[in-house]
Amino acid sequence: MITQIDIKNVATYDNQGVRFDDLKKVNFIYGANGCGKTTISNFVHDTSDPKFNSCSLTWQNDLPLKVLAYNKEFRERNFGKGKLNGVFTLGEATAEQIKEIEKKSEELKTIKADGIQKRETLDKQKKEKEDLENDFKETTWTKVYKKNETAFKEAFQGSMQKETFKNKLLQEAENNNAQLETLENLKEKSETIFGEQPQRIDPISQISFDRVLEIETNDIWKKIIVGKADVDIAKLIQRLNINDWVNQGRDYIQDDTCPFCQQKTIDEDFKKQIESFFDETYLSDIKRLKELKQEYNTLTQNIINQLNTIETNQKAFDNTKLDIDKFSAYLKTLTSQNTTNNELLNNKIKEPSRSIELLSIKEQADLITELIAQANAEIKKHNDIVANFATEKSNLIKAIWKYLIEDYKTDITTFNGKKNGLEKGIENLEKQRKEKLDEYDKLDVEIKNLNKNVTSIQPTIDEINRILKSYGFLNFEIVPAQEEGFYQIQREDGTIAETTLSEGEITFITFLYYLQLTKGGISEDEVNNERVLVIDDPISSLDSNVLFVVSTLIKDIIKNIKADIGNVRQLILLTHNVYFHKEVSFIDGRTKIDNKTNFWILRKNDKVTSLQSFAMENPIQSSYELLWQELKSDGLKSSLTIQNIMRRIIENYFKLLGKYGDDDLILKFETKEEQEICRSLISWINDGSHSINDDLFVELQDRTVEAYKKVFKDIFVLTDHVGHYNMMMCEADTQA
Known part of the structure; x- marks a missing residue:
């Protein structure tokens, strides 16, 4: 069954279009000619036509049925060459055969109903699963992604959409076996690995203090270096403690003049005693002293230069691993200590007999060595990461996802449990549905x-001929054509009535053929197919007697649809004839509303079709009253529609009063324009037509609408029926 029809961007329907919602088993659509009824029937008949690309049609449970549409195009398709395709129905079948077919058909309906129920349950389960996944997707996005986006956004690359993030989280929960790490550790690693790819850092050169420390502890610094004691002059030098003074003065002895008193007191013996006092041992110690001092000065200066270079370079390096503040403090202390030691060493050289103790730089050396070692350890870690960057990054990402799934473990477990339960239910229902x-x-x-054994086209021939004869069509009948599987129409004298039938006769025969088609099919296989009927104005060109026949036949179909008898599941009936609408939609004298029936009215204003829904309330209470309501409607803007409504009111009302003299009435109007308007309106009194003339296309200018309304009223005034005009306009106003 069709539940919804959307029509737009075609014919008189604009881009907003109209929507028929909540279609029932029986649906009545009323609308004047030209308002788009045939467009609807053509669309439902063939939704694949490109001109209907903007239109849509919704089937109940997504189960399309065969659509049989009756309209002008149906007649042209099926009666274009004077022949009709044969319609197969149950014909020469025994009661037992028919009973067997009916029994199996009922079983088929039961199976289909059961299948539809399982489909509905399956759809419900799928919807529940979809809602579960959507809710989980939203909560994971908020509770996991947004919460950790700042710290771990790099790890979320490729999963930065709600759906992909949800799927990634579930996948990691199933497969991730990484070691669980703390959040702090992950954040620390992320700062190194994420962002720009790190570059290798050269390690800091280690400084060796061993030799410096060894020189510092040499005994020579404490040794009192003096001359030979057994020399005569030694006692004097030692008593006066002038070893260093005498030793320095030796360099100034040039001749017999004393460098100290400037007297000629230096003789050879004195020189020998001086030289003997400062013997080889003394000279050796002095030499050793100078060498060690020089070595110490050179080593410490080199070390301080290296440390200064390290300090300068590491301060300029943004990614330094060295604790530069501590390093600078230690270096400053070391430099100060070295300055002090240099002074002590200089003093020792000047006064070898003095005992000195150098400041030990071991503590600062150890501190500096430890800082460099720590920095190099960090550099090694960094360089190891650089050397294995892809692996390290991959491991970090796995560790991050491991942390996330552990943090969100309860929710994931709950979701998977519900999802697995629904999937098992869905799988079971799909299996059951497939079995059905x-x-x-x-x-x-x-x-x-x-059906192939008991169907025939002959019952259709017999039924159509029976209806023709029962309603007075005696001068022709349906007979099998020479071409097998076709009908043709034959006169009483045996001649083929291909070109001599009237429009009304062709319309009636074609509709009777359509009604048989609703009961059978063009082939044996189609006889029991379920179907939807779309009937568009079946009473055009028919007189009032045949109109009653057609409405009676359609009411039989409606009765069976509501009772769920036969294969017709739904009817959509479109008409412009209020008599026919009122007749075919009549239930009984007591029942006014039926929950299996819905009503709509189509209107065309300013060349655009609009739709009004009346649900189960039949809007066609009286055809004559409806015309007055339409005339009084504020939404009525089409000049052509207004003109035709006026004509139909005049036709309906004055037909009951007898013939009026057209010219006498026309001449009562003073202006030429009013006379022409009156002529166009009262000419319908003599036409005897029961519908709007489809061949009349007189489009009025908007400025003449008021002129038509004035002439229309004056016709009632001039015929002494203005009281009726006032009454109907007042009633229409009240009902509106």
């Missing part, structure tokens, strides 16, 4: 095989 489909297909084949 297989069962349906098997039984459907059995029914079609039975």
Whole structure:
């Protein structure tokens, strides 16, 4: 069954279009000619036509049925060459055969209903699963992604959409076996690995203080270096403690003049005693002293230069691993200590007999060595990461996802439990539904095989001829054509009535053929197919007697649809004839509303069709009253529609009063324009037509609408029926 029809961007429907919602088993659509009824029937008949690309049609449970549409195009398709395709129905079948087919058909309906129920339950389960996944997707996005986006955004690359993030989280929960790490550790690693790819850092050169420390502890610094004691002059030098003074003065002895008193007191013996006092041992110690001092000065200066270079370079390096503040403090202390030691060493050289103790730089050396070692350890870690960057990054990302799934473990477990339960239910329902489909297909084949043995086109011929004769069509009948599988129309004298039928006769025969088609099919296989009927103005060109016949036949179809008898599941009926609408929609004298029936009215204003829904309330209370309501409607803007409504009111009302003299009435109007308007309106009194003349296309200018309304009223005034005009306009106003 069709539940919804959307029509737009075609014919008189604009880009907003109209929507028929909540279609029932029986649907009545009323609308004047030209308002788009045939467009609807053509669309439902063939939704694949490109001109209907903007239109849509919704089937209940997404199960399309065969659509049989009756309209002008149907007549042209089926009666274009004076012949009709044969319609197969149950014909020469025994009661037992028909009973068997009916029994299996009922079984088929039961299986289909059961299948539809399982489909509905399946859709409900799928919707529940979809809602579960959507809720989980939203909560994971908020609770996991947004919460950790700042710290771990790099790890979320490729999963930065809600759906992909949800899927990634579930995948990691199933497969991730990384070691669980703390959040702090992950953040620390992320700062190194994420962002720009790190570059290798050269390690800091280690400084060796061993030799410096060794020189510092040499005994020579404490040794009192003096001359030989057994020399005569030694006692004097030692008593006066002038070893260093005498030793320095030796360099100034040039001749017999004393460098100290400037007297000629230096003789050879004195020189020998001086030289003997400062013997080889003394000279050796002095030499050793100078060498060690020089070595110490050179080593410490080199070390301080290296440390200064390290300090300068590391301060300029943004990614330094060295604790530069501590390093600078230690270096400053070391430099100060070295300055002090240099002074001590200089003093020792000047006064070898003095004992000194150098400041030990071991503590600062150890501190500096430890800082450099720590920095190099960090540099090694960094360089190891650089050397294995891809691996390290991959491991970090896995560790991050491991942390996330552990943090969100309860929610993931709950979701997976519900999802698995729904999936098992869905799988089971799909299996059951497939079994029903297989069962349906098997039984459907059995029914079609039975139909092939008992179906025939002859019952259709007999039924159409019976209806023709029962309603007075005695001068022609339907007979099999020479070409097998076709009908043709034959006169009483045996001649083929291909070109001599009237429009009304062709319309009636074609509609009777359509009604037989609703009961059978063009082939044996189609006889029991479920179907939807779309009937568009079946009473055009028919007189009032035949109109009653057609409405009676359609009411039989409506009765069976509501009772769920036969294969017709739904009817959509479109008409412009209020008599026919009122007749065919009549239920009984007591029942006014039926929950299996809905009503709509189509209107065309300013060349655009609009739709009004009346649900189960039948808007056609009286055809004559409806015309007055339409005339009084504020939404009525089409000049052509207004003109035609006026004509139909005049036709309906004055037909009951007898013939009026057209010219006498026309001449009562003073202006030429009013006379022409009156002529166009009262000419319908003599036409005897029961519908709007489809061949009349007189489009009025908007400025003449008021002129038509004035002439229309004056016709009632001039015929002494202005009281009726006032009453109907007042009633229309009240009902509106």
